[in-house]
Amino acid sequence: MNMLALLLVRLFFPADVTVKMESPTKVKQGEEITITLTISKGSIAGVGHMKQELPAGFNNATVIDAKGAEFKYLPEDNVVKFTWISLPADQEFSVSYKVTVDPNMANGNVAMGGKFSYVLDNQKQTFEMHPQTISVGEEVLATTTTTQPETTATTTTPPETTATTVTQPETTQTSTSVPETTSTATNTVTPSETKTAAAVTASRTIVGSPEAGTEFTVEVNVNKDGMKGFARIQETLPAGLTAMSLDNKGGTFSFIDGKVKIIWDNLPEDELLKVSYRVSVSDNVSGDISIAGAFSYVDNNDPQKAEIAPTTITVKPKSTLAVNTNTSSITPPETTSVTTSIPKPDNKVNYKVQICALSKMQRGTSYFESKFAISNKVNMEFHDGWKKYTVGKYSMYKDARDYRETVRTKGVENPFVTAYNNGKRITVQEALMVSNQQWVR
DSSP states (O other), rough: OOHHHHHHHHOOOOOOOOEEEEEEEEEEETTTTEEEEEEEEETOOEEEEEEOOOTTTTEEEEEEEOTEEEEEETTTTTEEEEESSSSSSEEEEEEEEEEEETOOOOOEEEEEEEEEEETTEEEEEEEEEEEEEEEEESSSSOOOOOOOOOOOOEEEEEEETTTEEEOOOTTTTOTTTSSSOOOEEEEEOOOOEEEEEEEOEEEEEHHHHHBBTTTEEEEEEEEOOTTOSSSEEEEOOTTTEEEEEEEEETTTEEEEEEEEEEEESSSOSSSEEEEEEEEEEOTOOOOOOOOOEEEEEETTTEEEEEEEEEEEEEEEEOOOOOOOOOOOOOOOOOHHHHHHHHHHOOOOOEEEEEEEEEOOOOOOOOHHHTTTTTTTTTEEEEEEEEEEEEEEESSSHHHHHHHHHHHHTTTOOSOEEEETTTTTEHHHHHHHHTOOOOOOO
16 A cells, blocks of 8 residues: 555656755864755756755855855854745756854764755645764864765655655665665645735836837836845747847846746845836737736745736737829928937037946846946947946046046946947047047046
């Protein structure tokens, strides 16, 4: 019956998830040691959470490799956390961090375990590591490490019969070097708890009149109800539409395979989160199309999602100018309406301060305003294949130079002055010659 139950459990939970910890078996007081966690997740994707409670005396955890997770060390609880909005694509990956052994820690043995939580078939599941013993003493640091064997016995609680415990029989192949009392790992399924959900809501607004060959703006508003930490907005655009960032509120923007993603390591403080992106419509797109999306976040280590209701948009066919082929009756347009609609060209030389340039990653301009406490508006421009972020607009080079020193004191590394003539980027030397100004060190 145990074997039959085990087969049923494997049918319900096909993911073979394991976590192995690699650490020294013996440590000395005052030393810094490395903890490596190797997670075998198979095809599991989406939100993931790795948590370890450190023994008393193991302090000051610092990350080495988080594999895209948000790493947190909570000194008040002496807890290490890795949180993924989207787990790495690799079926097996490793994360690592360092901890310091308290110089005044008493000799003896301590135990370290951990829990890896993930989502399978819309249910939260948890793999619980068996604690590993580490000896603390005055002996030399051991060079060998121990890891939790992959062929451990498994205790699983199916969702239908949460009170039933299924134990793998003793005939299951186990590592002979590990006693039976240390080879018990649990892989439990935690049913969704009944609790008051956070009042997180999200909505979408279309700004502009979508038309083939033109652009329009999408605004997403999120009422985040006090949520903090990792979060993501994901929008799916129909074929023929491409997106670029406008205002990410400090998040990281990407557009790949028709999906707009804005990801935050830590959400902004504002309760109402307003972001926007620009959409270009191909010439051959017309008719009704739909944009769908969601705001995903983590609440008490549980993955949550606030769906954004799909928005149906009617894209007008591309406008064409009517051409009068009767040359004898062509009426030229009124010159007054044409001249008043064309802005006067800016022939003045001006100077700006560049604070950053990115090739692949894209940051919203508000990210730099917040990060460096810049009161002036930060602008982004595309130049030579780079996204370049500049501040200010000065007619005098000296004023731009002075502001360059101001932003340097705010923590901007290597800011420099750029120059423009009639909106076209030129060298500072050319601008100084054209404007008949002196260079200032």
